[in-house]
Amino acid sequence: xxxxxxxxxxxxxxxxxxxxxxxxxxxxxxxxxxxxxxxxxxxxxxxxxxxxxxxxxxxxxxxxxxxxxxxxxxxxxxxxxxxxxxxxxxxxxxxxxxxxxxxxxxxxxxxxxxxxxxxxxxxxxxxxxxxxxxxxxxxxxxxxxxxxxxxxxxxxxxxxxxxxxxxxxxxxxxxxxxxxxxxxxxxxxxxxxxxxxxxxxxxxxxxxxxxxxxxxxxxxxxxxxxxxxxxxxxxxxxxxxxxxxxxxxxxxxxxxxxxxxxxxxxxxxxxxxxxxxxxxxxxxxxxxxxxxxxxxxxxxxxxxxxxxxxxxxxxxxxxxxxxxxxxxxxxxxxxxxxxxxxxxxxxxxxxxxxxxxxxxxxxxxxxxxxxxxxxxxxxxxxxxxxxxxxxxxxxxxxxxxxxxxxxxxxxxxxxxxxxxxxxxxxxxxxxxxxxxxxxxxxxxxxxxxxxxxxxxxxxxxxxxxxxxxxxxxxxxxxxxxxxxxxxxxxxxxxxxxxxxxxxxxxxxxxxxxxxxxxxxxxxxxxxxxxxxxxxxxxxxxxxxxxxxxxxxxxxxxxxxxxxxxxxxxx
Amino acid sequence: xxxxxxxxxxxxxxxxxxxxxxxxxxxxxxxxxxxxxxxxxxxxxxxxxxxxxxxxxxxxxxxxxxxxxxxxxxxxxxxxxxxxxxxxxxxxxxxxxxxxxxxxxxxxxxxxxxxxxxxxxxxxxxxxxxxxxxxxxxxxxxxxxxxxxxxxxxxxxxxxxxxxxxxxxxxxxxxxxxxxxxxxxxxxxxxxxxxxxxxxxxxxxxxxxxxxxxxxxxxxxxxxxxxxxxxxxxxxxxxxxxxxxxxxxxxxxxxxxxxxxxxxxxxxxxxxxxxxxxxxxxx
Numbered sequence: 001x002x003x004x005x006x007x008x009x010x011x012x013x014x015x016x017x018x019x020x021x022x023x024x025x026x027x028x029x030x031x032x033x034x035x036x037x038x039x040x041x042x043x044x045x046x047x048x049x050x051x052x053x054x055x056x057x058x059x060x061x062x063x064x065x066x067x068x069x070x071x072x073x074x075x076x077x078x079x080x081x082x083x084x085x086x087x088x089x090x091x092x093x094x095x096x097x098x099x100x101x102x103x104x105x106x107x108x109x110x111x112x113x114x115x116x117x118x119x120x121x122x123x124x125x126x127x128x129x130x131x132x133x134x135x136x137x138x139x140x141x142x143x144x145x146x147x148x149x150x151x152x153x154x155x156x157x158x159x160x161x162x163x164x165x166x167x168x169x170x171x172x173x174x175x176x177x178x179x180x181x182x183x184x185x186x187x188x189x190x191x192x193x194x195x196x197x198x199x200x201x202x203x204x205x206x207x208x209x210x211x212x213x214x215x216x217x218x219x220x221x222x223x224x225x226x227x228x229x230x231x232x233x234x235x236x237x238x239x240x241x242x243x244x245x246x247x248x249x250x251x252x253x254x255x256x257x258x259x260x261x262x263x264x265x266x267x268x269x270x271x272x273x274x275x276x277x278x279x280x281x282x283x284x285x286x287x288x289x290x291x292x293x294x295x296x297x298x299x300x301x302x303x304x305x306x307x308x309x310x311x312x313x314x315x316x317x318x319x320x321x322x323x324x325x326x327x328x329x330x331x332x333x334x335x336x337x338x339x340x341x342x343x344x345x346x347x348x349x350x351x352x353x354x355x356x357x358x359x360x361x362x363x364x365x366x367x368x369x370x371x372x373x374x375x376x377x378x379x380x381x382x383x384x385x386x387x388x389x390x391x392x393x394x395x396x397x398x399x400x401x402x403x404x405x406x407x408x409x410x411x412x413x414x415x416x417x418x419x420x421x422x423x424x425x426x427x428x429x430x431x432x433x434x435x436x437x438x439x440x441x442x443x444x445x446x447x448x449x450x451x452x453x454x455x456x457x458x459x460x461x462x463x464x465x466x467x468x469x470x471x472x473x474x475x476x477x478x479x480x481x482x483x484x485x486x487x488x489x490x491x492x493x494x495x496x497x498x499x500x501x502x503x504x505x506x507x508x509x510x511x512x513x514x515x516x517x518x519x520x521x522x523x524x525x526x527x528x529x530x531x532x533x534x535x536x537x538x539x540x541x542x543x544x545x546x547x548x549x550x551x552x553x554x555x556x557x558x559x560x561x562x563x564x565x566x567x568x569x570x
Numbered sequence: 571x572x573x574x575x576x577x578x579x580x581x582x583x584x585x586x587x588x589x590x591x592x593x594x595x596x597x598x599x600x601x602x603x604x605x606x607x608x609x610x611x612x613x614x615x616x617x618x619x620x621x622x623x624x625x626x627x628x629x630x631x632x633x634x635x636x637x638x639x640x641x642x643x644x645x646x647x648x649x650x651x652x653x654x655x656x657x658x659x660x661x662x663x664x665x666x667x668x669x670x671x672x673x674x675x676x677x678x679x680x681x682x683x684x685x686x687x688x689x690x691x692x693x694x695x696x697x698x699x700x701x702x703x704x705x706x707x708x709x710x711x712x713x714x715x716x717x718x719x720x721x722x723x724x725x726x727x728x729x730x731x732x733x734x735x736x737x738x739x740x741x742x743x744x745x746x747x748x749x750x751x752x753x754x755x756x757x758x759x760x761x762x763x764x765x766x767x768x769x770x771x772x773x774x775x776x777x778x779x780x781x782x783x784x785x786x787x788x789x790x791x792x793x794x795x796x797x798x799x800x801x802x803x804x805x806x807x808x809x810x811x812x813x814x815x816x817x818x819x820x821x822x823x824x825x826x827x828x829x830x831x832x833x834x835x836x837x838x839x840x841x842x843x844x845x846x847x848x849x850x851x852x853x
Binding site for chain 2: 030192193194195196197201205208209210211213214216233234235237238239240242244245246248249250252253254255256257258259260261262263264278279282286372373375376378380382411412413414415416417418419420421422423429430431
């Protein structure tokens, strides 16, 4: 059995739940462990109830576990909400300065977090960091790595040192009072190549590696940290991040920048993308390469801003009037998010069309450890982009009709005049109303999808190639589904998992072949109506046997998938 | 040597006598006066009869969506500040559908020259009221008469535009000179052009404008004075001023971005390894 410890920090907004959770995750990652961490927070700046879960393991982890081994409850609410989630043998650390009616038991570790913080670090604000020290003691991890991480996080000045003192206070208190009761031993390992990174950060890094130099985006949870990260690096890397007046402006700005020759991207959530839809059609019509990241959250309208859902699949597949080719990529893991972002920029320029990178809050804001990305494997392919040397520039036609549908792309400012139009246009790019040219231009644009289709990676199967039951998922449910398959197979059920992360053009042939094999197939989706199931039926004619759906704004857990599937098949 | 012939484009499909012809000629005159090659110009237009203008001359062209000229122009200008970017819109396009972009582009001060063909009516869709139609103007969609008109000059000054001018499509020489000044201005320049619509606006005709307009050049008027400019912006009716109404020197958006001092984004060599130093921060 792999070693796996699940920690949870709970408290209200403003208590530093996120900081403590992040430092826990970072310290274990730096010590060579695999880590997956997610946060559950409300759409408010102070108060409410937030928690941060950190799963630490000596083998790969891609999903959170619902059972908690060590609960660090910073307030009374956290005690009440989460004590029921403790695993057999799990322990709860609580603040004796605050908590009431805790009861008694060997698994309850009361620590005067606030008063220790005041006494040792000079402020009760650092009660969270005292708790952090306790957690490192209970896991036998030691405090050395945590001290480094605290100094990086809070700075080497007074704030950093006070936090180090607070952590040491908690650590020492735990050693003195709870010795002999420590549950797990997570000694640092000898491995130093693990990055701890969120999905949004992976996308930002992917965009930077792919040569994206222009971002225009309007802040919207859960996509905002992409633009924030890139803006923080803009001067250093020579890229520009613009926060315009609205999402409409954002997509039109990246279209202008891409037309001029920059690799350009926007990032938003579903409702922000709703405002961009008109611009998506413009990119399709003018054959302008853009990348739009859509980090889904529960909708319609404002929905649940800080929660997760996969409810925008059907929307993005057909968004904007008329027919034009597009690509939709939906990363399943944080590593996938990096590589599919690179791919998105290449698709966009090679096929001169809009590419949508569809993620969700779960993937966007969860942390995971991945080995450092090997940038030497990043290939930048700009397709038929013409340099300054253009033969016979006076004869250049931006939308020249070619067998592949892809026209050589010159940039404005060179010798050739580059003309394009949101109206239907001729090869030169000038507006027309001629029926024949209209037909030819439609076919030319649509033809690009034929070769794009060949570049869609075949869907991945987890588990045996053939099995009695196949679970089907897309995007961020990947981790939960893999673990559910492991559990089900461990219990003797013959189950495998088909994961789709490149959704459009839809890999119809491969999916048809795979779904012809199992006796029964079930789609598992974080939405209310089974949007992937509809897509599969539309593209292959295959009707899956059932949908396992969840649309309460919270992610799937392996245990939930296991119990839902058992209801279907047993 | 750039000549008028270099700017000869396709034959316009505008109504005979349309004010757009004067604007087209004035723009070409201005570009020739400044000796700018067509290949260095990017014209971004919207939808409406004005949106067709770039097709009838020479240059790089992005004929964009209704109301969205300015964001497209801004993205292109930031990506390649070496382009001379002219945005072309109509009054419905620029002051209705695109009003929010207008306000915020003025505020951002990107180096774009914005020509608004202001004929106070919708021409392409055949005669509905526009944001600048005179109060009470009766059309098929406004049988009770149009609402109070938007004042683009005052709005531009309030929004922070550094160059605000008004021209008249019937005075090509004056308009061309105004466009020259607009292009030379470093930052966002609005040129609202009074453009008679011979098909759908029987009120604000060439004759109607000729009786009312007067030039600010030569008059005792100082466009650097913001309060005076606001006051001048209120003049409409019996007397309508044309010329430079407000002017203020301030850094253009592109000049404020240190990143662009290293040259245009579009000339960057794309190198994946530049992300390498960022990766270490995640270890």
